[in-house]
Amino acid sequence: xxxxxxxxxxxxxxxxxxxxxxxxxxxxxxxxxxxxxxxxxxxxxxxxxxxxxxxxxxxxxxxxxx
Numbered sequence: 715x716x717x718x719x720x721x722x723x724x725x726x727x728x729x730x731x732x733x734x735x736x737x738x739x740x741x742x743x744x745x746x747x748x749x750x751x752x753x754x755x756x757x758x759x760x761x762x763x764x765x766x767x768x769x770x771x772x773x774x775x776x777x778x779x780x
Contacts, residue, residue, distance in 0.1 A: 722773050729769040733761035 737757040 722770055725769040725773050729765040730762050733765040737761040 737760070741757045
């Protein structure tokens, strides 16, 4: 059970970091310095939720199959 939870956290964390980084870079490139901070927060949140949810679901499905 513990390794299952650790796997969820790791895959979720990886998905968050990648999508969040991509969202930050894109919005910062579009919006340079003053509005960059304003652009980071919502786009990071938008990127975080679906990718984390997807990672969680796929991890759950693969563990049920085993």
